[in-house]
Amino acid sequence: MAYIEKRTTKKGTSYRVQIRMKGHPPENASFDRLTDAKRWAAETEAAIRQGKHFGIARRRTFTELADKYEAAITDHLKSMQARTGHLAYWREEFDAHSLEDVTSALIADAYAKLHKDGARSVATANRYLATLSACFTFAVKELGWIERNPCARVRKGKESAGRVRYLTDDERTRLIAACKESSNPLLYPAFVVALSTGARQGEVMNLRWPQVDFTRRTILLRDGETKNGAGRVLPLTGEAFDLLRDRAKVRDLKDDRVFPVPAEGRGFGSLRTAWLKALDRAEVQDFRWHDLRHTAASYLTMAGIGSMEVAKVLGHKTLAMTARYSHLSPERTVELGDVLAQRLGLASKKNTAA
Structure with missing residues (x-):
């Protein structure tokens, strides 16, 4: 029996057909016109009854799916370059396989090869x-080519908690001095902005003067200008x-970049040599530019700033990313415990007397 659902989104109106017949797997398809949806439903039902229908997934x-998915997201995702590389790998693995043949087991094998x-x-x-999962979700929800996402049954590997490397007080003093001494005039101000705001490397190097508000002492990162796409305000x-x-x-009135780079350079690449020399002069080992962000977060945490506020400054969408710094504030944890004990009327008499 065919059921046609009218769907209206920002992209327009479409019609999704669902066919469920006893003894046969369900069939789905989406169309821009209702007449096309009705025609497909009638022809597909007839083919199923006659034993001539082989299913859209077959x-x-x-490759067809990957092409359609890539075309649909090209102008919408900041991480498009990375996703293009991912899709290239999956295209090579599955080549001209039909969607019906791309099973959870096949995906699991290809996934294992990635980190073998x-x-x-x-x-x-x-x-x-x-x-890959997003690609198949597109096939389910947008195209109606398959009934369910085969990636849902593939177990992901457990990731490490993440690296937390931050500057000690001595390292910070030496590195500040080394960056000040650099022959590159952009290094020290870029370094100070990154360390003071916890901003990502790309957010600092792509900063434009219209985003800087000296009156409010803030830097505005608009939606789409951050890694996760959500805007936020940085303290200046x-x-x-x-x-x-x-x-x-x-500043150059013809160039609104706060940290303009030479034409032959790209982003932080133009500062890389100066940065590495500064690290060498300061004798700071195993430290990356991104670790300035960890340093800002670590110092905020050690100052007793709560996870919610730290997450807001850093632009973390979940507290799971911020939780890695929680071990740096044991004194604050004890303080909170004292507040709770006091509120419960269970405060230590010894501590109260002191």
Whole structure:
């Protein structure tokens, strides 16, 4: 029996057909016109009764699906470059396989190859699998080519808690001095802004003057300008404020980038040599630019700032990302315990007397 559902979204109106007949797997398809939906439903039902229908999942290949999915997301995702690489891998693995043939077992085998013998980290392999899952979800919800996502039954590998490397007080002092001494005039202000705001490398290097508000002492990152796509406000205080205000007085009126890079350079690449030399002069080992973000988060946590507030500054969508710093504030945990004990009337008499 065929059922036609009218669906209206921002992209327009479509009609999804669902056919369920006893003894046969369900069939789904979506159409832009109601007449096409009715015609397909009638022809498909007739073919099923005559034993001539082979199912849309058998007729469509994975390559067709990947092409349609890639075209649909090209202009909408900030992570498009990474997803293109992921899809290239899955296309090679599944080639011209029909969607019916791309089973959970086949996907699990291809996923295992990704991180076999350390070829890629488990975290990276999981990103590949996430892209594939999104592709199949598109096939289910948008195209109606398949009934369910085969990735749902593939177990992902367990990722490590994540690296937390931050500057000690001595390292921070030495690195500040080394960046100040750099012959590259962009290094020190970029370093201070990154360390003071916890902003990501790309957020700092892509910063534009219209985003800087000296009156409110903030930097506005709009939706789509961050890694996760959600905008946020960064604090602009202390020396970071002074450095940007001084740069604003002598900025190039034809270039609104706060940290303009030479034409032959790309993003942080133009500062990389200066950054590595500064690390060497400061004798700071095993430290990356991204660790400035960890340093900002670690110092906030050790100052007793709550996870919710730290997550807001860093732009974490979930507290799971911020939780990695929780071990850095044992004193704050004890303080909270004292507050609770006091409220319950169970405070230590010894501590109260002291």
